Amino acid sequence: MLISELAVQSGVPLATVKFYLREGLLAPGTATSATRASYDEAHVRRLRLVRALVEVGGLRLAAVHEVLAALDDPELPQHDLLGAAHDRLAAQVPAVDQAALDAADAHLARLGWRVHPQAPHRRVLARALAACTAVGHPVDPATIDTYARAALMVAEVDLASVPTTDRALAMERVVIGTVLHEPLLLALRRLAQAHVSARLAKR
């Protein structure tokens, strides 16, 4: 297909497609003349993935390059590939002190969760716990345990929806499911709070 058709099929504006080509985020098409190239279905899928990484995941171009290099490395097991993408989706890795990290690790150990020491969300968890303590409302272990059970239920369905055969589609799914389902979970939590509160008020 022509580059214009590629733009239409992928839903990515033509100027953006050209930009991704210049930046090397999309492989060149097969030249059919001095000024024309032909693109195929693989280009459509790569474009959708790049757009998901940039627009949904908020990744910078350097991070997108890293993720795509991991994707194109056939030696890399899918778990490590998805982990590499997943870790880069942490918007901000907060600076936390050792005491806060130790507190978070104690919870993770109690839960029996195996988490890489470099996982950015170990620090995000430590920061979230420290913020509650700082305003005089520390989170008790029973609350963490319930939140963790809920998080595990959600993670199970998240992972179940990731295809095991198509690495590019799997990565797209991880990026979209991780980032776009966050507002979904938060909205449902707030609506559930309203629902439970109304039920309690009726007693």
Place this chain on the structure above:
Amino acid sequence: MLISELAVQSGVPLATVKFYLREGLLAPGTATSATRASYDEAHVRRLRLVRALVEVGGLRLAAVHEVLAALDDPELPQHDLLGAAHDRLAAQVPAVDQAALDAADAHLARLGWRVHPQAPHRRVLARALAACTAVGHPVDPATIDTYARAALMVAEVDLASVPTTDRALAMERVVIGTVLHEPLLLALRRLAQAHVSARLAKR
């Protein structure tokens, strides 16, 4: 106590305490001389609540005034009081079209959740669902149901931690629990994803 002690006890900087007094967010102390006033424990608690609303909840001063007026209205049932605070904690109520709202309402009806039509998070849910559909990954009902079950577990512990006798403390708890526990839930979800992914990779 003196205003300087009030600042220390509440952990709010003196300049901020004076600002809240000028803005009418904190009742004046009892005058003990022409230039001095005495403050009590009620002032400390009100200050902590105002700080939670402003710093944690991100509420504008006009919204803080509304919430405090609701708090000081003894006729208002606690459920409506907390609902008023809760609804104002929606950072942004997105504009969504009727089709997106109808889709969200269909899920809420299936779940049997009673939600006020004006609840801001009905629109946040509609927007989150529409965003997934827009990138070609619509959320299926089974996924929503699991997310909703998880959200309900979390909401039950959230509400259980809200005291029923002290309205000011209840409101502080709602604000802090609603806002500060969000990063906690999201961090745990991402850590759970890593944990489940590692488990699946081992098979």
